[in-house]
């Protein structure tokens with residue numbers, strides 16, 4: 001058995017605090033990362049999978065500060081970009097520069113294999129108001145998204161479908177995990193309470209789920225973006241969205257890889273004070289039900 005850890009939506013290098021579903025406290029992230037470092041040392045994962053919104057501040061300096069905080073955790077990691085990382089060509093270039101030494105190739109779309117488990121990391125694009133699919137956000141959205149996500153949509157570009165299928169066809173016998181900042185499927189119905197702030201799933205997620213269902217080696221999809229612990233199971237695939245670290249429940253996923261299965265567990269930080277500071281009464285449901293927190297999927 002070996003394990004990796006899924007963390008997401010760290011929103012580093014920001015002092016901005018507000019409310020998404022619970023209090024969204026970017027200013028506490030340096031302390032959260034220090035606590036996470038101690039927690040990870042106990043778990044000793046082989047690597048971290050970091051699914052985007054790594055940084056929440058639009059400067060080159062902020063990207064490198066965020067990178068240094070990830071490095072400080074003391075484990076190898078595989079980064080993916082989210083809407084706060086990939087909103088302009090400049091921000092995309094900073095990402096590649098900052099994470100060149102962590103990426104298997106100098107590309108934001110990539111695949112790697114670890115002890116027989118394959119990963120495919122995707123880089124969905126922005127859907128502009130006129131319907132165009134672009135690698136960067138419209139200028140006003142790029143400037144406003146720290147405040148909210150009105151008019152934002154994302155989809156996987158056709159080229160990445162082709163790339164993904166080429167990898168899945170080349171390695172049919174390797175159990176495979178997919179990573180995408182934006183969820184492929186919406187979370188279960190019960191999250192959609194009247195006040196739930198839903199950040200959105202991939203616009204062509206249905207099409208992607210159909211493609212993935214044709215490849216029995218695909219076992220799990222790891223996402224962030226919705227700041228919610230949600231797991232759904234569809235066509236033998238676990239769709240795992242994980243909560244954001246600056247927001248209640250301030251949790252991460254432990255993923256244990258056995259010879260015949262993947263087991264997912266959910267952990268709060270060793271110091272529960274961060275989650276408590278963020279928690280808003282009646283909004284605790286973003287931590288998920290039991291089936292959103294513990295799951296297992298078998299190979300073969």
Ligand SMILES: [Fe+2]
Nearest residue numbers: 009053225244
């Ligand atoms: Fe986020």
Ligand SMILES: [Fe+2]
Nearest residue numbers: 053082083225
């Ligand atoms: Fe996001």
